[in-house]
Amino acid sequence: MKYMLLVCGDDTADASGMAPVEPWVEEHGVRRGDRLYGHRLRLPDRAVTVRVRDGEVLRTDGPFAETKEYVAGFDVVDCDSLEAAVRIAAAHPVATIGAMEVRPFWDEGLTEDAETAVRRLDAELTEAARARDVDRLTACYAPDVETFGATGREVRSGIGALRKAAEAWFATLTGPVDREVLELRVRPGEGSTFSHALVRIRGTRVSGEPLDRVVRVTTGYRDTGFSWLIAHEHVSVPLEGERS
Known part of the structure; x- marks a missing residue:
């Protein structure tokens, strides 16, 4: 203890x-x-x-x-x-x-260990994407979160910027969004934790074209004392044919 x-x-x-x-x-x-x-x-x-x-x-x-x-x-x-x-x-x-x-x-039995919290948050992101629920998605992030998109051209600071980006992205799609985690590795730490994942995103664009993309997601989590939240997220596109 x-x-x-x-x-x-x-x-x-x-x-x-x-x-x-x-x-x-x-x-x-x-x-x-x-x-x-x-x-x-x-x-x-x-x-x-x-x-x-x-x-x-x-x-x-x-x-x-x-x-x-x-x-x-x-x-x-x-x-x-x-x-x-x-x-x-x-x-x-x-x-x-x-x-x-x-x-x-405070009784550690009342709080999650880092790896359990990371996997719970990841599952919550999957369900939020499927439901296209921006509120549910942003609840997984810290107020001062910094996120980096797959293009690398934009750095978003704060939950407001993340919400705007999520709303804009969902607006380009129609129907549910399938988020499949192909690989998830968690690196537990004391007070902060990182994970590395390969995630497959599938859906349908409003134009009718299919979306099917695999991205690499590096995520930093912060222990707030009451729960774990995502404080940093970097999405990138693996090289052709790369899976790890």
Whole structure:
């Protein structure tokens, strides 16, 4: 299970005798593999606190609360139990002068793993194409998605541009659109994931001509914390006779 370790510094503590953090990172990140990633944070005087009240965005320079203790960084660990996460936190040098808050991630049983999410989104794209449902299709994408068309001449930024392109494309076709995935390879990652696919698109143009094209699709997905969404999509046409 994954745990977030919030590294809490104390601006009144004397850190001169604190052991360096690098050996802890080496031990738990490289040797043991418990630490997945982490980073230091700037001091609280660089923070910005954001609130929204009655539709108005209220921005305050500085931390959420005035306190001598502050979050100085974070680490994400993956271990078997809370007790194991506590032992890892206790070995962190900052624990000797500040504090380490250990908090489990939201129950992973309620969320999809990366590969399951990718395959679900891909199936949703197939059903959306068959139904020519633009709303259903765009729901699979992040608001700031960037997409690259098969011609390579156009880069579309944002969900609005994607929606307009999808509507224009569906307008050139009549009847259902058949989207057949010939090959799908998923490269799971932490927080982001990529897939590579060969997709066959078949349909009928409004002129009556048949459409039958195989395209290569490279897709980047982002874990929003609640679901996975497509953040990047690049469609290209394979060379003649190429299938992989």
